[in-house]
Amino acid sequence: MPILVLTIVILGLGYRLYRRRAKAQLRKDWLATPLTDHERAIVHEQVPLVRTLPDHLQQKLEGKINLFLSEFDFYGYNGLEITEEIELSIAAQACILVMNTDAWFDHLTNVMVYPGAFRAKQAHHDGYVVTEVNETRSGESWSRGPVILSWDCVAQGAANDKDGHNVVFHEFAHQLDDLTGHTNGVPILGKDQTFARWERVILDAFDRHVANTERGRKTAMDPYGAENHQEFFAVAIETFFEKPERFKKEEPEVYAELSKLLRLDPLEWTK
Ligand SMILES: [Zn+2]
Structure with missing residues (x-):
């Protein structure tokens, strides 16, 4: 048996x-x-x-x-x-x-x-x-x-593809964010990234974005990114692909982190 x-x-x-x-x-x-x-x-x-x-x-x-x-x-x-x-x-x-x-x-x-x-x-x-x-x-x-x-x-x-709005990029950024088990604006990072750096760069940029939005200042990112951390991440992804030049100028560290995360540099092909 x-x-x-x-x-x-x-x-x-x-x-x-x-x-x-x-x-x-x-x-x-x-x-x-x-x-x-x-x-x-x-x-x-x-x-x-x-x-x-x-x-x-x-x-x-x-x-x-x-x-x-x-x-x-x-x-x-x-x-x-x-x-x-x-x-x-x-x-x-x-x-x-x-x-x-x-x-x-x-x-x-x-x-x-x-x-x-x-x-x-x-x-x-x-x-x-x-x-x-x-x-x-x-x-x-x-x-x-x-x-x-x-x-x-x-x-x-x-x-x-130049206005910073793309609903597919936005919703699938949420899917990537969710892979950790929490949709909270911290996706699974690349090997050359650290949580400490991501947190500092993204939180600082988020605070700036909230302040800019409250003062009615226009930035590359849509004001919707000021809702919370997960929306900031999704809107940042849209901006990264559709307004790379302006985004890199305004938020070079966020641009660099997203570039490492996705292993892409949209500026290379938009120029
Ligand atoms: Zn969203």
Whole structure:
């Protein structure tokens, strides 16, 4: 009897190991697979920023897009039919954040897309009073859950890549932030980064941003970044890609930390 149990355990472990290896191999294959010419044309049309990337980054991005499409399902709501354009545009923008690192959206379950801005019920806590407010949203990121996006806002954000607003960058920055188990503006840092330095640089910059916003001073970053630390991180990511020159001038240390985190320097390809 113990031999039978042992055999079953060994077979079970062997099967799990086999499945894990098969999954890792599949992942590797996707990462090495380029887009088809047809898919590449759609990405270049939908997300003009991709056209400006150096070749080695475009190659890496295409592999990540393929992996993204193989792992995550897209669901359309309010009558929206999910098309190739929608999938490729969202996957491309999300993967720009991780095209040069090993980071992946391990907590993402799926992508939900609405045709326009959608309404979400939000509870506001003020002392003992909880008020339910119907808010209009362009995007939402759930911890260990889906990313919800408005297609109108996604398309607009991709078409204008110089205004500092990109809902896909924003929501997927929250997904990266969540990988530590807490969405708090401190993502999993790169090997050449330290928590002490990140904390000092980001907290100082956050305080400056709050002060600037309160005084009505315009900066590269959108005032929404002054909400809290996690929004500061998400808005900083949008600004990093869309207004790199001004952002680096205003917040050189934040720019350097984000550059180390993502192993990217958008100034290299925007110049
Ligand atoms: Zn946010």
